[in-house]
Amino acid sequence: MADSEHSAWDVRMKGFLRRSTVEEVLAWLDGAIRPLGPELVPLDAAAGRVLAEDVLSTVDVPGFDRAMMDGLAVRAADTLGASPYNQLPLEVVGEALPGRPFSGSVGPGQAVRIMTGAPLPAGADAVLPAELANIHGSQVWAQSEVPPGKHVGRKGEDIATGTRVLQAGRVLRPQDVGVLASMGIGQVSVIRQPRVAIVITGDELLPPGCPPQGFQIADSNGPMLAALVRRDGGVPHPAGIVPDRPQAILDAMRASADVVLVSGGSSVGQEDHAPLLLRQHGELVFHGIAMRPSSPTGLGRLEGRLVVLLPGNPVSCLCAYDMFAGRAIRQLGGRSQDWPYRRLRARLARKISSAVGRLDYLRVRLVDGLVEPLAIGGASLLSSTTRADGFVLVPADSEGAPAGAEVEVFLYDSPLRL
Ligand code: AMP
Ligand code: MG
Numbered sequence: 001m002a003d004s005e006h007s008a009w010d011v012r013m014k015g016f017l018r019r020s021t022v023e024e025v026l027a028w029l030d031g032a033i034r035p036l037g038p039e040l041v042p043l044d045a046a047a048g049r050v051l052a053e054d055v056l057s058t059v060d061v062p063g064f065d066r067a068m069m070d071g072l073a074v075r076a077a078d079t080l081g082a083s084p085y086n087q088l089p090l091e092v093v094g095e096a097l098p099g100r101p102f103s104g105s106v107g108p109g110q111a112v113r114i115m116t117g118a119p120l121p122a123g124a125d126a127v128l129p130a131e132l133a134n135i136h137g138s139q140v141w142a143q144s145e146v147p148p149g150k151h152v153g154r155k156g157e158d159i160a161t162g163t164r165v166l167q168a169g170r171v172l173r174p175q176d177v178g179v180l181a182s183m184g185i186g187q188v189s190v191i192r193q194p195r196v197a198i199v200i201t202g203d204e205l206l207p208p209g210c211p212p213q214g215f216q217i218a219d220s221n222g223p224m225l226a227a228l229v230r231r232d233g234g235v236p237h238p239a240g241i242v243p244d245r246p247q248a249i250l251d252a253m254r255a256s257a258d259v260v261l262v263s264g265g266s267s268v269g270q271e272d273h274a275p276l277l278l279r280q281h282g283e284l285v286f287h288g289i290a291m292r293p294s295s296p297t298g299l300g301r302l303e304g305r306l307v308v309l310l311p312g313n314p315v316s317c318l319c320a321y322d323m324f325a326g327r328a329i330r331q332l333g334g335r336s337q338d339w340p341y342r343r344l345r346a347r348l349a350r351k352i353s354s355a356v357g358r359l360d361y362l363r364v365r366l367v368d369g370l371v372e373p374l375a376i377g378g379a380s381l382l383s384s385t386t387r388a389d390g391f392v393l394v395p396a397d398s399e400g401a402p403a404g405a406e407v408e409v410f411l412y413d414s415p416l417r418l
Pocket of ligand 2: 202
Protein backbone atom coordinates (compact mmCIF):
# COMPACT_ATOMS: atom_id res chain seq x y z
CA MET A 1 0.00 0.00 0.00
CA ALA A 2 1.36 3.43 -0.98
CA ASP A 3 2.17 5.92 1.74
CA SER A 4 -0.22 8.58 0.42
CA GLU A 5 -3.03 6.05 0.45
CA HIS A 6 -2.00 5.00 3.92
CA SER A 7 -2.19 8.50 5.34
CA ALA A 8 -5.68 9.04 3.90
CA TRP A 9 -7.19 6.62 6.42
CA ASP A 10 -4.58 6.52 9.14
CA VAL A 11 -6.22 8.56 11.88
CA ARG A 12 -3.37 8.05 14.31
CA MET A 13 -2.32 11.23 16.11
CA LYS A 14 -4.94 13.19 14.14
CA GLY A 15 -8.16 12.41 15.95
CA PHE A 16 -11.44 11.25 14.50
CA LEU A 17 -12.75 13.28 11.58
CA ARG A 18 -16.29 12.07 12.13
CA ARG A 19 -17.88 9.97 14.82
CA SER A 20 -20.63 7.51 14.02
CA THR A 21 -23.75 7.55 16.16
CA VAL A 22 -24.54 4.71 18.52
CA GLU A 23 -27.75 4.10 16.54
CA GLU A 24 -25.79 3.66 13.29
CA VAL A 25 -23.55 1.09 14.92
CA LEU A 26 -26.44 -0.82 16.49
CA ALA A 27 -28.34 -0.88 13.20
CA TRP A 28 -25.31 -2.33 11.44
CA LEU A 29 -24.72 -4.91 14.19
CA ASP A 30 -28.34 -6.06 14.27
CA GLY A 31 -28.38 -6.38 10.49
CA ALA A 32 -25.07 -8.20 10.30
CA ILE A 33 -25.69 -10.82 12.97
CA ARG A 34 -27.52 -14.11 12.59
CA PRO A 35 -27.76 -16.70 15.35
CA LEU A 36 -25.22 -19.51 15.12
CA GLY A 37 -26.25 -23.04 14.16
CA PRO A 38 -27.40 -25.80 16.49
CA GLU A 39 -25.46 -28.44 18.39
CA LEU A 40 -26.56 -31.41 20.47
CA VAL A 41 -25.78 -31.35 24.18
CA PRO A 42 -26.55 -33.88 26.90
CA LEU A 43 -29.33 -32.89 29.28
CA ASP A 44 -26.95 -32.23 32.14
CA ALA A 45 -25.37 -29.43 30.10
CA ALA A 46 -28.66 -28.00 28.79
CA ALA A 47 -29.80 -25.60 31.54
CA GLY A 48 -29.22 -22.00 30.53
CA ARG A 49 -28.76 -22.91 26.86
CA VAL A 50 -31.06 -21.71 24.08
CA LEU A 51 -33.29 -24.32 22.48
CA ALA A 52 -32.71 -24.54 18.72
CA GLU A 53 -35.91 -26.41 17.79
CA ASP A 54 -39.40 -26.89 19.18
CA VAL A 55 -39.73 -30.00 21.33
CA LEU A 56 -42.79 -32.16 20.60
CA SER A 57 -43.60 -35.06 22.85
CA THR A 58 -43.67 -38.49 21.23
CA VAL A 59 -44.90 -40.11 24.43
CA ASP A 60 -47.57 -39.74 27.10
CA VAL A 61 -46.38 -38.73 30.56
CA PRO A 62 -47.32 -40.61 32.62
CA GLY A 63 -47.70 -43.56 30.27
CA PHE A 64 -50.41 -45.20 32.44
CA ASP A 65 -53.19 -44.30 34.90
CA ARG A 66 -51.70 -44.18 38.39
CA ALA A 67 -52.57 -43.73 42.05
CA MET A 68 -52.05 -40.23 43.48
CA MET A 69 -52.52 -41.38 47.09
CA ASP A 70 -51.65 -44.37 49.23
CA GLY A 71 -54.78 -46.44 49.90
CA LEU A 72 -57.00 -48.85 48.05
CA ALA A 73 -57.74 -49.14 44.33
CA VAL A 74 -61.49 -49.62 44.21
CA ARG A 75 -64.52 -49.59 41.94
CA ALA A 76 -66.09 -46.22 42.87
CA ALA A 77 -69.58 -47.71 42.69
CA ASP A 78 -68.68 -50.08 45.56
CA THR A 79 -68.15 -47.07 47.88
CA LEU A 80 -71.51 -45.45 47.15
CA GLY A 81 -73.18 -44.54 50.49
CA ALA A 82 -70.10 -45.39 52.61
CA SER A 83 -69.56 -43.24 55.73
CA PRO A 84 -68.06 -43.74 59.21
CA TYR A 85 -71.60 -44.87 60.27
CA ASN A 86 -72.15 -47.02 57.21
CA GLN A 87 -68.84 -48.78 56.60
CA LEU A 88 -68.94 -50.97 53.49
CA PRO A 89 -66.78 -54.12 53.39
CA LEU A 90 -64.26 -54.75 50.61
CA GLU A 91 -62.08 -57.80 49.96
CA VAL A 92 -58.38 -57.08 49.39
CA VAL A 93 -57.17 -59.25 46.52
CA GLY A 94 -53.62 -57.97 46.05
CA GLU A 95 -51.15 -55.15 45.99
CA ALA A 96 -49.95 -52.58 43.43
CA LEU A 97 -46.61 -50.82 43.98
CA PRO A 98 -44.70 -48.27 41.87
CA GLY A 99 -43.09 -50.22 39.04
CA ARG A 100 -44.79 -53.43 40.24
CA PRO A 101 -48.38 -53.51 39.00
CA PHE A 102 -51.17 -55.83 40.17
CA SER A 103 -51.55 -58.33 37.36
CA GLY A 104 -55.18 -59.27 37.96
CA SER A 105 -58.37 -57.32 37.76
CA VAL A 106 -60.48 -55.74 40.53
CA GLY A 107 -63.95 -57.27 40.58
CA PRO A 108 -67.12 -56.02 42.30
CA GLY A 109 -66.65 -55.78 46.08
CA GLN A 110 -62.86 -56.12 45.72
CA ALA A 111 -59.95 -53.76 46.36
CA VAL A 112 -56.18 -53.71 45.81
CA ARG A 113 -53.79 -52.13 48.26
CA ILE A 114 -52.02 -49.40 46.26
CA MET A 115 -49.19 -46.92 46.80
CA THR A 116 -48.74 -43.48 45.22
CA GLY A 117 -47.29 -43.83 41.72
CA ALA A 118 -48.44 -47.43 41.23
CA PRO A 119 -50.45 -48.29 38.11
CA LEU A 120 -54.20 -48.42 38.70
CA PRO A 121 -55.25 -52.06 38.26
CA ALA A 122 -57.77 -53.11 35.60
CA GLY A 123 -61.33 -52.92 36.90
CA ALA A 124 -60.58 -50.19 39.47
CA ASP A 125 -61.52 -46.59 38.71
CA ALA A 126 -60.70 -44.70 41.93
CA VAL A 127 -58.39 -44.68 44.92
CA LEU A 128 -59.83 -44.68 48.42
CA PRO A 129 -57.16 -42.97 50.60
CA ALA A 130 -55.91 -45.12 53.49
CA GLU A 131 -57.25 -42.62 56.04
CA LEU A 132 -60.80 -43.11 54.69
CA ALA A 133 -60.63 -46.89 55.09
CA ASN A 134 -60.76 -49.10 58.13
CA ILE A 135 -58.07 -51.71 57.44
CA HIS A 136 -57.65 -55.01 59.31
CA GLY A 137 -55.36 -57.30 57.36
CA SER A 138 -57.16 -58.48 54.24
CA GLN A 139 -60.49 -57.27 55.62
CA VAL A 140 -61.21 -53.61 54.89
CA TRP A 141 -64.18 -51.29 55.14
CA ALA A 142 -64.73 -48.15 53.12
CA GLN A 143 -65.63 -45.21 55.40
CA SER A 144 -66.25 -42.70 52.63
CA GLU A 145 -67.52 -42.48 49.10
CA VAL A 146 -65.09 -41.79 46.27
CA PRO A 147 -66.35 -40.73 42.84
CA PRO A 148 -64.89 -42.34 39.68
CA GLY A 149 -61.45 -40.94 38.86
CA LYS A 150 -60.80 -39.74 42.43
CA HIS A 151 -57.06 -39.70 43.27
CA VAL A 152 -56.19 -41.18 39.89
CA GLY A 153 -53.57 -39.51 37.68
CA ARG A 154 -54.56 -40.06 34.07
CA LYS A 155 -52.25 -41.31 31.33
CA GLY A 156 -50.90 -38.26 29.45
CA GLU A 157 -52.24 -35.73 31.96
CA ASP A 158 -48.78 -34.20 32.43
CA ILE A 159 -47.76 -34.31 28.75
CA ALA A 160 -49.88 -35.80 25.97
CA THR A 161 -48.27 -37.28 22.85
CA GLY A 162 -47.91 -34.61 20.16
CA THR A 163 -47.87 -31.63 22.54
CA ARG A 164 -45.38 -28.86 21.77
CA VAL A 165 -43.75 -28.75 25.17
CA LEU A 166 -41.01 -26.16 24.60
CA GLN A 167 -40.48 -23.61 21.87
CA ALA A 168 -37.33 -22.85 19.89
CA GLY A 169 -35.55 -19.84 21.41
CA ARG A 170 -36.39 -20.80 24.97
CA VAL A 171 -33.59 -20.34 27.49
CA LEU A 172 -33.84 -23.67 29.27
CA ARG A 173 -34.69 -23.57 32.96
CA PRO A 174 -33.77 -26.35 35.38
CA GLN A 175 -37.38 -27.56 35.42
CA ASP A 176 -37.41 -27.63 31.59
CA VAL A 177 -34.52 -30.07 31.78
CA GLY A 178 -36.63 -32.19 34.15
CA VAL A 179 -39.57 -32.12 31.72
CA LEU A 180 -37.30 -33.16 28.83
CA ALA A 181 -36.01 -36.03 30.96
CA SER A 182 -39.58 -37.09 31.77
CA MET A 183 -40.17 -37.65 28.04
CA GLY A 184 -37.10 -39.86 27.78
CA ILE A 185 -35.02 -37.23 25.99
CA GLY A 186 -31.31 -37.57 26.72
CA GLN A 187 -29.86 -34.81 24.55
CA VAL A 188 -31.22 -31.64 23.12
CA SER A 189 -30.51 -29.36 20.17
CA VAL A 190 -29.37 -25.92 21.32
CA ILE A 191 -27.84 -22.88 19.62
CA ARG A 192 -24.07 -23.07 19.67
CA GLN A 193 -22.44 -20.70 22.14
CA PRO A 194 -20.37 -17.98 20.49
CA ARG A 195 -16.63 -18.49 20.98
CA VAL A 196 -15.18 -15.16 21.99
CA ALA A 197 -11.43 -14.55 21.77
CA ILE A 198 -10.27 -11.95 24.28
CA VAL A 199 -7.13 -10.17 23.14
CA ILE A 200 -5.66 -7.88 25.80
CA THR A 201 -3.06 -5.49 24.42
CA GLY A 202 -0.66 -3.26 26.31
CA ASP A 203 3.07 -3.34 27.09
CA GLU A 204 2.30 -1.93 30.55
CA LEU A 205 0.07 -4.83 31.59
CA LEU A 206 0.75 -7.58 34.07
CA PRO A 207 -1.29 -10.78 34.08
CA PRO A 208 -4.18 -10.96 36.55
CA GLY A 209 -2.90 -12.05 39.95
CA CYS A 210 0.12 -9.74 39.88
CA PRO A 211 0.09 -6.67 42.11
CA PRO A 212 0.80 -3.40 40.30
CA GLN A 213 4.56 -2.89 40.16
CA GLY A 214 6.70 0.04 39.03
CA PHE A 215 5.09 1.51 35.91
CA GLN A 216 3.10 -1.59 35.26
CA ILE A 217 -0.56 -2.18 36.01
CA ALA A 218 -2.52 -5.39 36.32
CA ASP A 219 -4.88 -6.35 33.52
CA SER A 220 -8.40 -5.82 34.78
CA ASN A 221 -10.15 -5.92 31.43
CA GLY A 222 -9.34 -9.57 30.70
CA PRO A 223 -11.10 -11.06 33.75
CA MET A 224 -13.93 -8.52 33.47
CA LEU A 225 -14.55 -9.30 29.80
CA ALA A 226 -14.47 -13.05 30.41
CA ALA A 227 -17.20 -12.67 33.05
CA LEU A 228 -19.27 -10.44 30.76
CA VAL A 229 -18.96 -12.92 27.88
CA ARG A 230 -20.15 -15.75 30.12
CA ARG A 231 -23.02 -13.65 31.37
CA ASP A 232 -24.11 -13.15 27.77
CA GLY A 233 -23.95 -16.87 26.93
CA GLY A 234 -20.60 -16.86 25.14
CA VAL A 235 -17.52 -18.97 25.82
CA PRO A 236 -14.49 -16.79 26.53
CA HIS A 237 -11.14 -17.78 25.03
CA PRO A 238 -8.52 -15.59 26.67
CA ALA A 239 -5.57 -15.02 24.35
CA GLY A 240 -3.40 -13.65 27.15
CA ILE A 241 -1.64 -10.32 27.15
CA VAL A 242 -0.34 -9.30 23.76
CA PRO A 243 2.42 -6.70 23.38
CA ASP A 244 1.78 -3.50 21.42
CA ARG A 245 3.29 -4.96 18.22
CA PRO A 246 1.20 -5.07 15.05
CA GLN A 247 2.13 -8.62 14.07
CA ALA A 248 1.43 -10.00 17.55
CA ILE A 249 -1.96 -8.26 17.64
CA LEU A 250 -2.87 -9.47 14.15
CA ASP A 251 -1.91 -13.05 15.01
CA ALA A 252 -4.06 -12.90 18.14
CA MET A 253 -7.01 -11.41 16.22
CA ARG A 254 -6.88 -14.44 13.90
CA ALA A 255 -7.85 -16.79 16.76
CA SER A 256 -10.44 -19.37 15.92
CA ALA A 257 -13.52 -17.58 17.21
CA ASP A 258 -16.89 -16.14 16.24
CA VAL A 259 -16.12 -12.83 17.92
CA VAL A 260 -12.78 -11.21 18.71
CA LEU A 261 -12.61 -8.59 21.44
CA VAL A 262 -9.46 -6.51 21.41
CA SER A 263 -8.85 -4.45 24.55
CA GLY A 264 -6.58 -1.42 24.34
CA GLY A 265 -4.91 0.35 21.46
CA SER A 266 -8.22 1.16 19.78
CA SER A 267 -7.78 4.90 19.57
CA VAL A 268 -5.65 7.31 17.56
CA GLY A 269 -2.36 7.16 19.49
CA GLN A 270 0.87 5.96 17.90
CA GLU A 271 0.64 2.64 19.73
CA ASP A 272 -2.95 2.10 18.61
CA HIS A 273 -2.41 -0.55 15.96
CA ALA A 274 -5.65 -2.52 16.03
CA PRO A 275 -7.84 -0.19 13.90
CA LEU A 276 -5.19 0.00 11.20
CA LEU A 277 -4.68 -3.75 11.21
CA LEU A 278 -8.37 -4.35 10.85
CA ARG A 279 -8.60 -1.91 7.97
CA GLN A 280 -5.62 -3.47 6.23
CA HIS A 281 -6.50 -7.11 6.72
CA GLY A 282 -10.25 -7.08 7.12
CA GLU A 283 -12.91 -4.43 7.29
CA LEU A 284 -13.06 -1.56 9.77
CA VAL A 285 -16.71 -0.55 9.51
CA PHE A 286 -16.80 1.94 12.38
CA HIS A 287 -14.06 3.75 14.24
CA GLY A 288 -14.92 6.60 16.58
CA ILE A 289 -18.40 6.70 18.07
CA ALA A 290 -20.34 9.68 19.42
CA MET A 291 -20.47 8.55 23.02
CA ARG A 292 -18.69 9.06 26.33
CA PRO A 293 -16.88 7.13 27.54
CA SER A 294 -15.81 4.69 24.79
CA SER A 295 -15.57 7.08 21.89
CA PRO A 296 -12.44 5.30 20.55
CA THR A 297 -14.32 2.08 19.85
CA GLY A 298 -14.02 0.23 16.55
CA LEU A 299 -16.07 -2.50 14.91
CA GLY A 300 -15.49 -4.59 11.84
CA ARG A 301 -14.82 -8.00 10.43
CA LEU A 302 -11.75 -10.13 9.97
CA GLU A 303 -12.06 -13.30 7.90
CA GLY A 304 -15.61 -13.99 9.03
CA ARG A 305 -15.15 -12.96 12.65
CA LEU A 306 -16.86 -9.98 14.19
CA VAL A 307 -14.13 -7.82 15.72
CA VAL A 308 -14.84 -5.24 18.40
CA LEU A 309 -12.00 -2.90 19.33
CA LEU A 310 -12.53 -1.82 22.92
CA PRO A 311 -10.71 1.09 24.56
CA GLY A 312 -8.24 0.05 27.25
CA ASN A 313 -9.61 2.40 29.89
CA PRO A 314 -11.55 -0.06 32.01
CA VAL A 315 -14.78 1.94 32.30
CA SER A 316 -14.73 2.58 28.55
CA CYS A 317 -14.03 -1.08 27.99
CA LEU A 318 -17.04 -2.06 30.10
CA CYS A 319 -19.28 0.52 28.47
CA ALA A 320 -18.25 -0.36 24.89
CA TYR A 321 -18.63 -4.06 25.63
CA ASP A 322 -22.10 -3.49 27.02
CA MET A 323 -23.14 -1.18 24.25
CA PHE A 324 -22.00 -3.31 21.31
CA ALA A 325 -20.13 -6.55 22.00
CA GLY A 326 -22.55 -8.00 24.54
CA ARG A 327 -25.50 -7.34 22.28
CA ALA A 328 -23.74 -9.11 19.41
CA ILE A 329 -22.75 -12.09 21.53
CA ARG A 330 -26.27 -12.51 22.90
CA GLN A 331 -27.76 -12.38 19.42
CA LEU A 332 -25.22 -14.83 18.00
CA GLY A 333 -26.20 -17.23 20.77
CA GLY A 334 -29.92 -16.83 20.00
CA ARG A 335 -30.60 -14.66 23.04
CA SER A 336 -32.40 -11.36 23.45
CA GLN A 337 -30.50 -8.32 22.24
CA ASP A 338 -31.68 -6.50 25.37
CA TRP A 339 -29.44 -5.86 28.33
CA PRO A 340 -29.70 -8.29 31.20
CA TYR A 341 -29.86 -5.28 33.53
CA ARG A 342 -32.98 -4.62 35.56
CA ARG A 343 -34.42 -1.19 34.97
CA LEU A 344 -36.14 1.20 37.29
CA ARG A 345 -37.38 4.75 37.05
CA ALA A 346 -36.42 7.24 39.74
CA ARG A 347 -35.87 10.94 40.23
CA LEU A 348 -32.52 12.69 40.02
CA ALA A 349 -31.06 14.01 43.27
CA ARG A 350 -28.90 16.44 41.28
CA LYS A 351 -28.94 17.71 37.75
CA ILE A 352 -26.96 15.91 35.07
CA SER A 353 -25.45 17.70 32.13
CA SER A 354 -24.23 16.29 28.87
CA ALA A 355 -22.93 17.65 25.58
CA VAL A 356 -25.37 17.50 22.70
CA GLY A 357 -24.16 15.20 19.94
CA ARG A 358 -22.99 12.26 22.01
CA LEU A 359 -24.56 9.63 24.20
CA ASP A 360 -23.39 9.73 27.82
CA TYR A 361 -23.07 6.74 30.12
CA LEU A 362 -23.25 8.07 33.67
CA ARG A 363 -22.60 5.91 36.68
CA VAL A 364 -25.09 6.53 39.46
CA ARG A 365 -25.97 5.48 42.97
CA LEU A 366 -29.40 5.13 44.44
CA VAL A 367 -29.60 7.05 47.70
CA ASP A 368 -32.92 7.06 49.55
CA GLY A 369 -34.68 6.24 46.29
CA LEU A 370 -33.07 9.14 44.43
CA VAL A 371 -30.56 8.89 41.59
CA GLU A 372 -27.22 10.35 42.63
CA PRO A 373 -24.75 10.83 39.72
CA LEU A 374 -21.21 9.85 40.77
CA ALA A 375 -18.87 12.78 40.54
CA ILE A 376 -16.36 11.08 38.27
CA GLY A 377 -15.82 12.13 34.72
CA GLY A 378 -12.96 9.85 33.72
CA ALA A 379 -13.06 6.44 32.22
CA SER A 380 -10.04 5.06 34.00
CA LEU A 381 -11.48 4.59 37.49
CA LEU A 382 -13.04 1.16 37.34
CA SER A 383 -13.88 1.14 41.04
CA SER A 384 -16.47 3.83 40.21
CA THR A 385 -18.52 1.05 38.59
CA THR A 386 -18.22 -0.98 41.78
CA ARG A 387 -19.43 1.93 43.91
CA ALA A 388 -22.23 2.61 41.43
CA ASP A 389 -25.55 0.81 41.58
CA GLY A 390 -26.05 1.27 37.88
CA PHE A 391 -25.96 3.75 35.06
CA VAL A 392 -28.11 6.26 33.24
CA LEU A 393 -27.91 6.95 29.52
CA VAL A 394 -28.25 10.52 28.33
CA PRO A 395 -29.22 10.43 24.64
CA ALA A 396 -27.18 12.34 22.07
CA ASP A 397 -29.92 14.93 21.51
CA SER A 398 -30.19 15.79 25.22
CA GLU A 399 -28.30 18.37 27.27
CA GLY A 400 -29.07 16.48 30.45
CA ALA A 401 -31.84 16.76 32.98
CA PRO A 402 -32.58 18.92 36.05
CA ALA A 403 -32.76 17.71 39.64
CA GLY A 404 -36.10 16.02 40.25
CA ALA A 405 -36.48 14.76 36.68
CA GLU A 406 -37.38 11.10 36.34
CA VAL A 407 -34.75 8.96 34.59
CA GLU A 408 -34.36 5.29 33.77
CA VAL A 409 -31.61 3.52 35.71
CA PHE A 410 -30.01 0.27 34.52
CA LEU A 411 -28.93 -1.71 37.56
CA TYR A 412 -25.62 -3.55 37.48
CA ASP A 413 -26.84 -6.28 39.83
CA SER A 414 -28.05 -8.75 37.22
CA PRO A 415 -27.97 -12.52 37.52
CA LEU A 416 -24.73 -13.99 36.22
CA ARG A 417 -24.50 -17.19 34.24
CA LEU A 418 -21.11 -18.45 35.39
P1 AMP B 1 -5.23 2.21 25.60
O1 AMP B 1 -6.65 2.10 25.17
O2 AMP B 1 -4.43 1.01 25.25
O3 AMP B 1 -4.63 3.48 25.08
O4 AMP B 1 -5.24 2.32 27.18
C1 AMP B 1 -5.86 3.39 27.83
C2 AMP B 1 -5.59 3.32 29.33
O5 AMP B 1 -6.16 2.13 29.85
C3 AMP B 1 -4.14 3.27 29.69
O6 AMP B 1 -3.95 4.00 30.90
C4 AMP B 1 -3.87 1.82 29.92
O7 AMP B 1 -2.80 1.57 30.78
C5 AMP B 1 -5.18 1.36 30.52
N1 AMP B 1 -5.42 -0.05 30.18
C6 AMP B 1 -5.28 -0.60 28.97
N2 AMP B 1 -5.57 -1.90 29.00
C7 AMP B 1 -5.91 -2.20 30.28
C8 AMP B 1 -6.30 -3.40 30.95
N3 AMP B 1 -6.38 -4.54 30.28
N4 AMP B 1 -6.55 -3.33 32.26
C9 AMP B 1 -6.44 -2.16 32.92
N5 AMP B 1 -6.11 -1.00 32.35
C10 AMP B 1 -5.82 -1.00 31.03
MG1 MG C 1 -2.54 0.40 25.23
